Every structure is written in structure tokens, then in C-alpha cells.
Amino acid sequence: MHESELQPTADGSLTVHSARFGQSYGSRFGAATQARQVFAEGSGTHRHPAPRVLEVGFGLGQNFRATLAATAGRPLHYLAYEFDPVPAETLFRVASSDPVAAHPGWRALLAGWPGSVTAPELKFDLRPEDVTLATLPHDWASAVYLDGFSPEVNPEVWTPAFLGRLADALQPGGVLVTYSAAGHVRRGLQAAGLEVERRPGPAGKREVLRAVRPVV
Ligand SMILES: C[S@@+](CC[C@H](N)C(=O)[O-])C[C@H]1O[C@@H](n2cnc3c(N)ncnc32)[C@H](O)[C@@H]1O
DSSP: OOOOOEEEOTTSOEEEEETTTTEESSOTTOHHHHIIIIIIITTTGGGOSSOEEEEEOOTTSHHHHHHHHHTTTSOEEEEEEOSSOOOHHHHHHHTTTOGGGGSHHHHHHHHHOSSOEEETTEEEEEEOSOGGGSOOOSSOEEEEEEOOSOTTTOGGGSSHHHHHHHHHHEEEEEEEEESOOOHHHHHHHHHTTOEEEEEEOSTTOSEEEEEEOOOO
16 A cells, blocks of 8 residues: 655655655655665766666665666666555656656656566566565676665665675675665675775765675
8 A cells, every 4th residue: 555645855856655664765855866876876877888777675766767867878777676566656746857757768667567668778677576585686786776665664675684685686896875874784784795885975864885796
């Protein structure tokens, strides 16, 4: 069951409150800004020649739209896990203020929702399942966007065991980014063999994490 009442955030982008988790999908300090800074740019996807993104929690597609905008003209393969897809109508409405709403890739996604889509320079695979039970690819992603709800309310996507599986999904040199800077998340990423750094966060967030799989 989804609430579909849109909430404005500080940068003019929209988000939605999840009744199930008691949190908003995107930051009230700026949902689009967080998506761009923490995920699309923080992972280096905006400069990658042929990015392959694995996302934990597709939600409202804010990170996906930021990535589409940031990778224009380059082939993007986006593998998104979401066990509770919102209705297409909610995706349509939440993106109404976003210039990327006119992007052919976004329009194809809406037309095929909830499903996988191939469009010019885009391969989008939606996996409508619990990511913690899924078979993840190995050595595949140039970027992992870890964007579940917070560890307090959605702990299963932040466990050391699951973080280890996400690390294994990265290619050597691949980058995992997340808005959480919790100590146990940082330690879990380190235990998974990643090189972790704390970076300044966007408005409303002092620090976020960036973790790189070493090239050995
Ligand atoms: C903070 S929201 C993600 C926002 C989204 N990345 C965006 O750009 O709009 C968290 C999402 O993770 C999803 N989620 C949480 N746990 C999950 C799980 N175990 N498997 C799949 N999806 C999950 C929720 O349903 C929700 O859509």
C-alpha cells in the first residue's frame, strides 16, 4: 500500500512519504540534489564511459533519473532491485517537475513499468524482488547505489553479510555509494574488503560513504 501524496523538497524536486517505513523516499533537504551528488556523481558514474549500475531500492527513480541526466550520450546498463514498486502514476507525478521526464529512457520505463526496458543507450532491468534473497551478479557493477531506507527501519540491507555480497557485485575499481555514514555500515564495508572514505554530504547530511573495490 503506497501513499501517493507528493511532498516538495528544498531544491524543488518532489518526494513521497512511505507509510510502511515511516520515512520519505528522498531527502527533504533536496531529493534531486542528493541523487545527483551522492549517487550519480559520488560514484563517478557521471564520467564513466559505459556505466553498469546496481541499485538497492529503485523507489521513485530519483537516482535513476539523475543517472540518465549525468550519462547522456553514453551506454548505461541499470539493474534495479525493488520489492515494492510504486504505481507508474506515482513515478509519472513525482518526475513531473524534473527536466529528465522528457528523456526517451524515462518515457520507455514508464510505458513498460514495472518491467525491463531497452531504449537507445539504455538497458534497464527491474528486479521486483527482495534484493537480500536475489542472486546478484559477480564482478559486474561499476557502481552500486545502496539506497534502502535507514538502517534503523530497514536493517536487512545493511548487514555485514549483505554488504559483502554487494562488494562482490562490484567490478575491481567499482564504487559503492550510500547516504548512510553509520559506523556499523562503514565497518561492514571495510570488512567486505572495500576501501571506504567518508565524504561531505549534501544539505542536511554531514557525511556520506564512498567505498571502492580495490584493483589487485
Ligand atoms: C530510500 S527508498 C529508495 C529511493 C530511490 N533510490 C530513489 O531514487 O527514488 C528505499 C527503497 O528500497 C526499497 N527496499 C527496501 N528494502 C528492500 C529489499 N530488501 N529489497 C528490495 N527493495 C527494498 C523500498 O521499497 C524503497 O523503495
